[in-house]
Amino acid sequence: MSVIPPTGNAAGLPPESRGPARTDPSGGAGEPAQQGLGRRELIKRSAALGLIAVPSAGFLSACASGGGETTKGPDQAPVTKENPFGVAKGGKLDVVVFKGGFGDDYAKAWEAAFDKKWGTASSHLGTQEITGKLQTRFNGGNPPDVVDNSGAQKIKLDVLFKAGQLADLTPVLDAPSLDDPTKKVRDTLIAGTIEQGTQGGKFVALNYVYTVYGFWYSGKLFKEKGWTPPKTWDEFLAVCTKAKEAGIGGLAHQGKYPYYINVVIMDLIAKKGGLEAMKAIDNLERNAFEGNPAALAGVEAVYELVEKGLLMPGTNGLTHTESQTAWNQYKAAFIPSGSWLENEQLKQTPDDFDMQFLPMPPLADSKLPFEAVRAGAGEPFIVPEKAANKPGGLEFVRSMLSREWSTVFAQQANSLTVVKDGVDPNVKLRPGTQSAVAALKAAGTNTFNYLYPDWYGEMDTAIQDASNELMAKRIQPKEWIKRCQAAVDKAAQDPNAKNNRRS
Structure with missing residues (x-):
């Protein structure tokens, strides 16, 4: 069974943050996400253990379908163009959201809309203790169906990936957009969204908030x-x-x-x-x-x-x-x-x-x-590989990428999403958000974003630790450089590093 190694205090290591205990960034959000962000980078990790979990053949065939119905799998309705993942009517959906800078009212509104459409009964948890609440659930093989994995206590994304705990979200990208079924979801996203959520060549996290x-x-x-x-x-x-x-x-x-x-x-x-x-x-x-x-x-x-x-x-x-x-x-x-x-x-x-x-x-x-x-893109949403209602989780993520749900987020969280033109123009934004939108417009194509915090959690932690020492005047800039390079060199030994490459 794939497991997540103990992190943070569970491993006797001090916690850290990627941003607001929102976020961090995600984002970031509310880190880096975040983030963090994150929006927030987090808890020091041990090496990932376990084998890669393989999706069921029935699920794989369902997601690979381009249109007509396929064989119904466990807890799964027939797959159609309107229901590309085979969401079963009247099922349950388990959603856990980081409750930080963005709050969680937006998610409650989403869940209500989802339940109305699919006849599901959603359970909701808004928390800042992502690791504390979910580590045992992941390790026990009963994770939620959708997780906003953000905040100061998020589980490192690369740790989850290496443990085989993340579902491949590529089928969501290739599904029809709810706003325009003639388009694929991937064609409605701001550039860089897919790259930001890719681990080892697979799209496994939807970084939803454009930060x-x-x-x-x-x-x-x-x-x-x-x-x-x-x-x-x-x-x-x-x-x-x-x-x-x-x-x-x-x-x-x-x-x-x-x-x-x-x-x-x-x-x-x-x-x-x-x-x-x-x-x-x-x-x-x-x-x-x-x-x-x-x-x-x-x-x-x-x-x-x-x-x-x-x-x-x-x-x-x-x-x-x-x-x-x-x-x-x-x-x-x-x-x-x-x-x-x-x-x-x-x-x-x-x-x-x-x-x-x-x-x-x-x-x-x-x-x-x-x-x-x-x-x-920040604020990573994931669907666990062993989710009890994986079809529901995938459909929930697809719904997040509709203009309707994107506008709900903008109204409730005062932030933009990765959906192109994803906010109703009649929605009034606060001064800070307006100034950020103006800055993005002025930047044009002059935008950039680092990927190492998501690709190499341990390296990110080491760089943050060096910066903490720097700001306290316990080390000088040249020592900071030395420590950061050592973190890079260590990350380069990761077998998965060959799959994480920017051109």
Whole structure:
């Protein structure tokens, strides 16, 4: 039987985060997703154990069908064009959602719509304890049917994949779109969505939330102080210096969760060295960090904030919500995060705060312009391989990619999804979300996104740990480079690395 190895406290290891305990990013969301994000990267992992589980022949034949009916499998209705996965009427659907920055009201609305259409009885769990609630269920062979695997306690995606716990979602991509049956679902997605959710050459996670990463500031504070939003790193340092002189921190960051300060470091590297510098890290190249001038420039720039005392006092010891709330109280000029931030901070944000997004101001002689932003799919939804109602789980994911459900998410969570034109234009967005949309429009094709956090969880953890030491002045930039390269070299020994390659 495939099992998930103990992680985090279960293995005697300290937890970490990828972003808001939303997210993280997913995203990110509410991390990186997130995320996290995530939106949030998470718990340190042990090596994955177990054999790859193989879908039943009946299920495989059903998903491979292009149209007419096929033989009915266990708990499965006949497969048709309208019911491509054979969802049984009147069955049960078990949904677990990370309840962080995006909340979970959107999922409850989805489940109600799904139950109405299919006559199912959905059970819902909104939680921030994904690992705590689900690890034993995965190991016991009775996982939920759909999981939003995000937050500070998400289960590492690569761990689940290696343990054979993730269903292949390619059949969803090849199914007809609910909005236009003449199109496949894959043709309705924003570019990069499929790549973001691919492990070892298989599409196994739908990163649903389209997240933008960078700095955030208060339009009200900047107007009152007469500050101009910076477009270069030198201008950014100048504003941080003015903030310090005014008794305000320049930069707040979520110190207990170094995922966030890595947004700054890694974005500076990508902008300074261009897409090739980013791909070198994702592709585990020997000079990804060591011998890469862009990497050294990026980490030295962030360390300058530490040396010059431009951080908000105490920020290194705060959680994401603590730092973000202090920022909402005008105790810092900037904070890094994904676009889940606005929804996550709704209760703490003053009505006239005027939250605004700022692309990462580039270093001098950067290959990517100021307008370039890290943007991509976050908040990974999965269907477990051993789900009791796998057909229902796959259909639920297909429904998520309809304009109707995408609009519900935008209304409930104040964030965009990976569905092209997936939000009713009559829906009014909040200031932060509006500014993120404007930034995406200004960026055009100048968007980028790292894949290593999902491909190599242990490597991501090691880089976050190095950044934590850096911000606390326990190591210098060159030691950070050395530790990050060591993490890359270790990840390169992973047999699955040959399947994770960016061109």
